[in-house]
Amino acid sequence: MAADHNAFITEATIEGDADAEGPLAGTTVAVKDNISTAGVRTTCGSEMLADYVPPYSATVVDRLTEAGATIVGKANMDEFGMGTTTETSAFGPTRNPADPERVPGGSSGGSAAAVAAGDADVALGSDTGGSVRCPAAFCGVVGIKPTYGLVSRYGLIAYANSLEQIGPIAGTVEEAAAALDAIAGPDPHDGTTRDLSEVEGADPDPSYAAAADGDVDGLTVGVPTELFDGADERVVETVEDAIADLEDRGAETTEISLPSVEHAVQAYYVIAMAEASSNLARFDGVRYGHRAESDGNWNESFAETRDEGFGAEVKRRILLGTYALSAGYHDKYYKKAQDARAWVRQDFEDAFADVDVIASPTMPVLPFELGESLDDPLRMYLADANTTPVNLANLPAISVPAGEADGLPVGLQLVGPKFDEETVIRAASAVEDAN
Structure with a gap:
């Protein structure tokens, strides 16, 4: 299947761990290729790190194997996590x-x-602006974006x-929650x-796995109009049916407003690109990663390395992140983006x-056709409108299959207060049970 x-x-x-009778014994796990695995190459989906082999494993990898899980491979990804389509x-x-x-x-x-x-039974992803929840929704599986600080990024x-x-990403809410128990x-x-x-x-x-009991009696579900406006009608109809299923199981729904989210995509991309500009400066062809064969001086070698590697x-x-941080533009873009981030947090x-x-x-939207968004990056960025606010506010969220539209998967996103993963898992399991 993998090659297909x-x-x-x-x-x-x-x-x-062969001696571990852990909760994930017998579970196979795919690990996104930006998460370090000792002795197994970790490329970030980039030519820059095509041959990089880390000397250590990420904390989450160690915790999975200690819980009895077996890693079966490094999963493909958009280069350095930058994309919505892989x-x-x-x-x-x-x-x-x-x-x-x-x-x-x-x-x-x-x-x-x-x-x-x-x-794989379970997989690990990383979620910067929806990068766990988006593919979970498009592929018809479950994806959990934890509260910032719940899971180690080492x-x-x-x-x-x-x-x-x-x-974690898994086929069911309980399986994803069990993986979260192991890595949190x-x-x-x-x-x-x-x-x-x-x-x-x-x-x-x-106990996140234990929270997947489907009991939502008395739960209050907020439905923000801003995150439905402009969405594909087929998606809206499928999600509204899933929310109705929650009501049938005893939850109450109420319409709410999150006016700040209209600016979330802009704020997110300014902040993310600025941080990426700083983080990726380390790939200079000197310490590790790709190095261009250059007869020029160091500046020319540096430029050629990055031109070839990225x-x-x-x-x-x-480029956009460097521009946003440059003299004369920091306050115009980066500072305004941070102000918008504070507004998003307050709205939540x-x-x-x-x-x-x-x-x-x-x-x-429904899953894009291959190649459809490559020539229109703005369209790809705008598709993140519903997921980026969660990252700006550092909140937990889950995507659970809501059903299908024209034979394609549709995901329902549930967002909770900080460190209240149990409630979003409980609500997601109720949606799952209804389907």
């Missing part, structure tokens, strides 16, 4: 198992496709540090992780004073 969909860049086995990979596009002529979403498209095709090759989180928790290697016993209002000892989308984002906080979860389409 190009879901893997590298197929390699990392055995789980077509910017230097190793070729991944095809959607639901329809091989369509994209699987991105940037964790290989991870979602591996699960949807049955090549060993994740950075794109945008303040936005990204590693999250503070890590001394990552100073951004949090100990839930020190977080006010958080469950100090959560693809078009990565170059575009580095105000909403959660009245509702338990917020429901919307995960993606406002």
Whole structure:
């Protein structure tokens, strides 16, 4: 199956702890190729790191194998996580198992496709602006974007540090939640992780898998008009049916407004590209990665290395991010984007004073046809309208299959307050049960 969909860049086995009778014993896991694996190459979907082999494994990889899981390969991805379709990979596009002529979403498209095709029971992705939830929605599987700080990013090759989180993708809510149980928790290697016993209002000892009980009686679901406006009518109808299923199971729904989200995509891309510009400066051809054969001086060698090593989308984002941070433009773009981010956070906080979860389409469109968005980057960016606000606000969210439209998967996104993954998992499992 793997070759049919190009879901893997590298197929390699990392055995789980043979002595562990852990919760993931016998589970196979695909790991997105920007998550470090000791002794197994980690490319980020880029020529720049085509031959890079990390000397250590990411914390999440160690936790999976300690729980008994077996890693079966490194999943294809948009180059350095920059894309919504998994077509910017230097190793070729991944095809959607639901329809091989369509994209699987991105940037964790290989991870979602591996699960949807049955090549892995579970997969890890990274979510900077929807990169777990988008491919989960497009491939008809479950994807969890945890609260920022719940899961260690140690060993994740950075794109945008303040936005990204590693999250699980699986065929069912309970399987994804069980993987989250295994990888969540503070890590001394990552100073951004949090100990839930020190977080006010958080469950100090959560069991995410146990939360997948489908009990939503009395749950209040907020439905923001802004995240439905402009979406494909077929998507809206499918998602509204799934929300109605929640009502049938005892949940209450109420219309809410999140006016700031209309500016979320713009703010997200300014911040993400600025951070990418800084993070990817390390790929200079000196310390690791691709190095151009150049007879020129260091500046010429540096330029040629990056020209050869990076693809078009990565170059575009580095240039825009550098511009946004440059003298005379920092306040005009980057500072305004951070102000918009604060507004998004406040809107969500105000909403959660009245509702338990917020429901919307995960993606406002059906899966693109292969090649459809490559010549129109703006269209690809705008497709992230419903997912980017969650990353700006550092909240937990899940995409769960809501049904199909014209034979293609549609995802329902459920967003919760910080560190309340249990509630979004419970609500998602109710949607799953209804289907």
